[in-house]
Amino acid sequence: MAAIASAPESADGFAVRFWGVRGSLPCSGPDTARYGGNSSCVEMTCGDRRLVFDAGSGLRALAAAMDGPQDFDLLFSHFHYDHVIGLPFCGPLYRPDSRCRIHAGRAGREPDTRGVLERFMAAPLFPLRLDFFRAALSFNDFAPGDGLDLGDGISIRTAPLNHQDEATGYRVGYRGRSACYVTDTEQEAGGLDPGILGLIEGADLFIYDCTYTDAEYSAHRGWGHSTWQEGMRLAEAAGVRTLVIFHHDPGHDDAFMDVIAAEAERARPGTVVAKDGMTLTL
Ligand SMILES: [Zn+2]
Numbered sequence: 001m002a003a004i005a006s007a008p009e010s011a012d013g014f015a016v017r018f019w020g021v022r023g024s025l026p027c028s029g030p031d032t033a034r035y036g037g038n039s040s041c042v043e044m045t046c047g048d049r050r051l052v053f054d055a056g057s058g059l060r061a062l063a064a065a066m067d068g069p070q071d072f073d074l075l076f077s078h079f080h081y082d083h084v085i086g087l088p089f090c091g092p093l094y095r096p097d098s099r100c101r102i103h104a105g106r107a108g109r110e111p112d113t114r115g116v117l118e119r120f121m122a123a124p125l126f127p128l129r130l131d132f133f134r135a136a137l138s139f140n141d142f143a144p145g146d147g148l149d150l151g152d153g154i155s156i157r158t159a160p161l162n163h164q165d166e167a168t169g170y171r172v173g174y175r176g177r178s179a180c181y182v183t184d185t186e187q188e189a190g191g192l193d194p195g196i197l198g199l200i201e202g203a204d205l206f207i208y209d210c211t212y213t214d215a216e217y218s219a220h221r222g223w224g225h226s227t228w229q230e231g232m233r234l235a236e237a238a239g240v241r242t243l244v245i246f247h248h249d250p251g252h253d254d255a256f257m258d259v260i261a262a263e264a265e266r267a268r269p270g271t272v273v274a275k276d277g278m279t280l281t282l
């Protein structure tokens, strides 16, 4: 693990940077300062390409680190507030010299992705409309399970997740390495989710919805989320190299996260607990 600048790096570099690691709601304050309080936003750089997964409040910090016009892909897991709330605060999208390709697993669904974002950025919920963005936007509504070819050797596989209003998991392959972004999803009752196992098989990095602990889960059955222990069971079964514990519950303060980190390290050495600002290189 080594820190790099937020800007895309060397030609064959593959890095993952966490700008928002919380689920459900951003939570600022001293009790969450070390792990971070921003909601879901993860950047992957593949050579000189930038992929952004979800537009939670962490996107604001990523946008602040972007300099000048931008050309990037924005891939949504789904559209719950914790995954879109940062979108209107993405400065490069207001520049006519920026380009953004937006992807989401909403093929055949109403409204489509553009329609969802138009509803989100509309009076009286927000003062700016989607058409205030001056960047060249394109929308790719695919069916979860489809593959996406982003060019430049970046291949993406997707899978449907077990979550209210549906969510999509992603696996990014680049130069023989792979990183998976799998949130939000509830663990299956009768065993490991076969769709997720197939998606993450042999992956180098597996970012997973670890909102709860196993001890907390029974009180949150049906809420659409999973546990870090389930992430570990999936990682073991699928031969994943590194599990990244992600989408932390806002109620889990730094002291609680330290306990999870210690238990996870004992159970599966090398497991990473995501923090705002953390960069992992593959
Ligand atoms: Zn979420």
Ligand SMILES: [Zn+2]
Binding pocket: 078, 080, 163, 184, 224
């Ligand atoms: Zn959700």
